[in-house]
Amino acid sequence: MTVENSPAPAGSPAPTPRTGRLQLALNVDDLAEAVTFYSKLLGTAPAKLRPGYANFAVSSPPLKLVLLENDGKGGSLDHLGIEVPDAGSVHREIARLSGEGLLTDEERGTTCCFATQDKVWVTGPDGERWEVYTVLADSPTFGTSSTAFVAPGQAPSDSACCSTAAGDEQGRASACC
Structure with missing residues (x-):
């Protein structure tokens, strides 16, 4: 996806286009039901399906939809993201955002969401979490960060990512999708 930035205010440097894909990470109560629904809605099967986790990589419109089985939180937004093509893009975004x-x-x-990643997190003015990330490699494990999301069949200490840690006053998400 190429994002054309709006015109810069007078005196600001000219914006540059970025390539990537918008990511939405949704909490769902029933992963199987959600996968069935989103497969029909998007007209495609999940790109990755693991216990408690699924993602859809849609080319048109460019979208990565991540489903996180989080019983009792279904229908809520977990976080937002922008997937970029490589680690260099993540590092350029770190410099730009800083x-x-x-x-x-x-x-x-x-390691998060069955993938090894480089990423940067920022928090919007209303507490919404955004990540800019790239997938470096597939992983057989969900991840190891200490957060609120617990994949089915895993103990909390074995789980990772995508949710804000309980009791974390800054709303820091440790890792994600």
Whole structure:
């Protein structure tokens, strides 16, 4: 996806187009039911399906839809993201976002959502969490960060990512999709 930025205010540097794909991570109560629904809605099967986790990589419109089985939180937004093509793009976004004065939370080589990733997190003005990330490699494990999301069949200490840690006052998401 190429995102054309709106015109910059007078005196600002000219914006540059970015390539990537918008990501929406949704909490669902019943993964199988959600996969059936979104397969029909999007006209495609999941790109990745694991216990408690599914993602759809849609080419048109460019979208990565992530489903996280989080009983009792179904229908709520977990976080938002922008998937970029490579680690260099993530590192350029870290520099750009920091240069804009945003507090960034960087992760390199983290494992989350059955993938090894480089990413950066920022928090919007209303507490919404955004990640800019790239997938470096597939992983056989969900991840190891300490957060609220627990994949079915895993103990909380074995789980990872995508949800804000319980009791974390800054709303820091440790890792994700």
